[in-house]
Amino acid sequence: MGQGLFDLTGRRALVTGASQGIGFALAQGLAAAGAQVVLNGRDPARLAAAAAQIPGARTLAFDVTDHAAARTAIDGFEAAGTPIDILVNNAGIQHRAPLEDFPPEAFERLLQTNIASVFHVGQAVARHMIARGRGKIINIASVQTALARPSIAPYTATKGAVGNLTKGMATDWARHGLNCNAIAPGYFDTPLNAALVADPAFSSWLEKRTPAGRWGRVEELQGACVFLASDAASFVNGHILYVDGGITASL
Secondary structure, three states: OOHHHHOOOOOEEEEOOOOOHHHHHHHHHHHHOOOEEEEOOOOHHHHHHHHOOOOOOEEOOOOOOOHHHHHHHHHHHHHOOOOOOEEEEOOOOOOOOOHHHOOHHHHHHHHHHHHHHHHHHHHHHHHHHHHHOOEEEEEEOOHHHOOOOOOOHHHHHHHHHHHHHHHHHHHHHHHHOEEEEEEEEOOEOOHHHHHHHOOHHHHHHHHHHOOOOOOEOHHHHHHHHHHHHOHHHOOOOOOEEEEOOOHHHOO
16 A cells, blocks of 8 residues: 555645644645645734645635635635645634633634634635545534533534534535545643643643543644545544543543
8 A cells, every 4th residue: 555545645634723833734734645734714924824834825815714714815816727635624712611600702703713624614615626536624623522621611602513514514525426524622722722731730630531632743643644635534523533632531
C-alpha cells in the first residue's frame, strides 16, 4: 500500500477558522501531505500572515455564520476553476459560565459558530462535490461530543450536534461519493484553551484524568486529518475519530 494511499498531491483543501490553533495546524498537515490549502477566517490580515507560513497556501475570507456569504464565496471560488476536494469545518468558539447564568446571546453565538457554520459551509461545498461524484468533509467535533463538564453545557450541545450532523451528512451524501467524518480532539494546548492551560489546578486534574497523562499537541491531530482526507479512508463514513489521549475510554 505504502505512502500513496495518504498522498494528497493535486487536491485542494479548504480549512475554516485556519488562522491559528487547530485549524492552522491541520492546514499545515494537509499541505505537508501534498494538498494546496485554502485558509478561511474573517480577518484577511491574520489569514495572510498564516498563509505566508505555508508554501502555496491561498486565502478565502468570509463569515462562516453567514449562509449567503459562505455560498457566494465558495461558488465564486469554484467558478474560477479551483475545485475544493477537501473541506475541514474547524471554526469554533467557547464561552464558559454556569448554565443557570449563561448569557443567551453567548448561547446564540455558539450555535451559529460551532454548528450552523458546519451546515452553511458543508452544504455549499457539498453541492459541488456531489456534481463531481467525490469529496472529503471533515468536521471538528470534541470530547464534548460525548462528555460534559461544568460551565460549558451550550458548547457541549453544539459539539454533540456536530457529531450527529456528521452522521447525517454521511447518510445523505455517501451515495454521491463523499466521505463525511469528524475528528474529536481531546484537550489540546490552543488559544481557545489558554485559560485552562494557564490554570495549574486544571492542568493537574487533566494530567490525572487523561491516560496519556498530558495535554495534546496540535500537530498530533494532523495524521487523523490526512487519513480522513485521503484514499486510505475511502470506505470510512459517518465516523467520529477521537484523538484524546484516551480520555473518553477511561473513567
